[in-house]
Amino acid sequence: MSVQVESLLPGDAFDQNCPTRVVLDHVTSKWAVLVLVALLEDGETRFSALRRRVGGVSEKMLAQTLRTLEADGFLSRRVVPATPPQVSYALTDLGRGITEHLAGLVGWINARIPEVESIRRAGRPDPGARSA
């Protein structure tokens, strides 16, 4: 009973024992970010098209990422009758909510990368002096 009550409370990602940490890890993996944002931009997408869209992802990593995101309720999976059968994926309402934040993040990085790159190229003056 107390578990039931606790599970309705909001989480605290700063607490290492909070289940939010697991979900944060799932959605911030490189492939998850890109898969979710691709589905937000493109709508329902077949596995093969998703693999072409997300540059560099392997079939295995894509399948694993999709399974994790489906288990968390962020996307739905549909088998499209065809020969051979096609599998397609789409965001759920829950997935759309979280992905809006990720799309904002990716959009920000895409837009500001020249500035970040110029800072990174300028380099750090003295790495030896920076241990905290």
Added chain:
Amino acid sequence: MSVQVESLLPGDAFDQNCPTRVVLDHVTSKWAVLVLVALLEDGETRFSALRRRVGGVSEKMLAQTLRTLEADGFLSRRVVPATPPQVSYALTDLGRGITEHLAGLVGWINARIPEVESIRRAGRPDPGARSA
């Protein structure tokens, strides 16, 4: 010269050769997300306080995360004269911009974790049937 011109173009995180990928990896590491959001919420923070705030982070991982984020231009580092000297960190304007998206993400997860957890607990009906 062509490098100079190219570097002013926006990025494309779906392209595996785009430098956005490196920055995306940096800011979506578990510790980076939490460190950035902590600095947005708390303002300038000393290393030791940051370590207590971000549950579970080791001294080594925190130092490494801070160095990476500083090199990307997202945070600044200041040595506070004291005995022993203290080191403190704060978001730059650039860092504040990207962190607003991460704070939205963490806030969403904190708020919706009960719903995600109930979906995860319900489980997937037949893992064997789901290979893509």
